[in-house]
Amino acid sequence: MPGAVDPARPGVRLTDDGRPVREVVSYTRRGGRLTPAQQQAWDARAREWVVPEEDVAADGFSWSERFGRDAAILVEIGSGVGEALATVARPEHNVIGIEVWKPGVADTLRRLEKAGIDNVRMCSVDAVWVLEHTLAPGQLSELWTFFPDPWHKARHHKRRLVSPSFARLVASRLAPGGVWRLATDWADYADQMVEVLDAEPALSGGVVPRWSERPQTKFERKGAAKDRRIADLAYVRV
Numbered sequence: 001m002p003g004a005v006d007p008a009r010p011g012v013r014l015t016d017d018g019r020p021v022r023e024v025v026s027y028t029r030r031g032g033r034l035t036p037a038q039q040q041a042w043d044a045r046a047r048e049w050v051v052p053e054e055d056v057a058a059d060g061f062s063w064s065e066r067f068g069r070d071a072a073i074l075v076e077i078g079s080g081v082g083e084a085l086a087t088v089a090r091p092e093h094n095v096i097g098i099e100v101w102k103p104g105v106a107d108t109l110r111r112l113e114k115a116g117i118d119n120v121r122m123c124s125v126d127a128v129w130v131l132e133h134t135l136a137p138g139q140l141s142e143l144w145t146f147f148p149d150p151w152h153k154a155r156h157h158k159r160r161l162v163s164p165s166f167a168r169l170v171a172s173r174l175a176p177g178g179v180w181r182l183a184t185d186w187a188d189y190a191d192q193m194v195e196v197l198d199a200e201p202a203l204s205g206g207v208v209p210r211w212s213e214r215p216q217t218k219f220e221r222k223g224a225a226k227d228r229r230i231a232d233l234a235y236v237r238v
Contacts, residue, residue, distance in 0.1 A: 038106035072141035082108025140173040147219040150186035171202035174237035185223025190231035205235030
């Protein structure tokens with residue numbers, strides 16, 4: 001597994017003296033029953049398009065083997081119901097969608113099948129772990145982080161995905177010229193993103209006009225309905 005380090009298990013890290021401890025993560029796992037249409041999509045496509053956590057965490061795991069080819073890698077963290085993936089899943093890329101909400105994954109499978117897209121693989125593993133343990137330095141072509149959980153209460157800000165340590169990790173995985181695209185409808189999170197990413201010397205960018213290829217997601221519509229300003233950001237690996 002490229003760049004793998006112990007422990008080879010999502011959601012866990014080792015202390016300096018070798019003790020395993022739970023990581024503070026940026027998401028909460030949610031269940032939820034599948035609708036008949038979602039269940040049909042799951043039954044039809046999950047075996048091929050959804051990569052189980054135990055497979056991702058296994059020694060020797062390879063995304064190229066899962067896709068059946070070598071290609072540039074694009075990752076979306078928090079892909080929701082697949083609105084962006086089903087719209088902008090470039091056929092020349094191996095596209096990885098990371099989403100922990102099973103009904104959202106099922107909806108994504110349904111959208112992908114309807115659009116005739118077969119170059120996307122889904123997983124429900126912690127995104128930080130996926131980048132650190134399954135991608136080699138410089139292997140990532142593009143990363144999307146659209147409307148990550150803002151964890152708006154101050155005591156929960158430590159759970160926000162965009163942090164100095166995560167920015168360093170992303171910068172290490174992006175190929176030179178690779179792009180990290182972000183969007184949020186929380187002004188203070190946008191400010192934090194700019195502060196954190198501007199401080200990462202391997203990244204260059206800032207707030208940009210809305211990316212024309214990004215579809216309007218349900219989270220964006222919710223934010224707009226509450227008159228929250230949408231901020232788009234793009235940072236390039238230098």
